[in-house]
Amino acid sequence: MSRREVTQFYDDLDHTPLSESEMEVIRFSVDGTTYLLDLSPANAAKFRAALDPFVSAARIAPExxxxxxxxxxxxxxxxxxxxxxxxxxxxxxxxxxxxxxxxx
The missing domain is CATH 4.10.320 (Dihydrolipoamide Transferase)
Incomplete structure (x- = not known):
């Protein structure tokens, strides 16, 4: 008997299946809490576009x-x-x- 295990990735926002090569891992922090999202390229672009006004106005925090x-x-x-x-x-x-x- 043979067995094959398959890992399936899903977009965290709309739950569509993603291949490993499609998946973009987005890491961000808000109020001291760090978050991770696995997103499709389209949803990753939406995320970045939504944050753009805030990122443009922000300054980079020191390490x-x-x-x-x-x-x-x-x-x-x-x-x-x-x-x-x-x-x-x-x-x-x-x-x-x-x-x-x-x-x-």
Whole structure:
């Protein structure tokens, strides 16, 4: 007895069958959540066209590690400016953002 397994891809938007060569994998992020879509070339073009006004107005975010700074440096910076910050634990985002803006 022989057996053959076939993988079938489908467009995530309209559920039409796709061959592997037709499928476009779209990766995007919104509000910190990353999503994946498997789309036909036509639906991928629609997706890109719908996002175009937003992408054109946006700026590219720095890589997460590109702006990473030693937490003790941020704490020292905050203290020298009279901003209360705990000696341990997570530094509030508002302080990190202020540090990044001041040191951009």
């Amino acid at each position: 997460p590690d590109a702006r990473r700074v030693n937490p003790s440096v941020i704490r020292d910076w905050a203290r020298t400016r009279g901003i209360p910050v705990a000696h341990r634990g997570k530094i509030p985002n508002v302080i990190i953002e202020a540090y990044n803006e001041a040191n951009a």
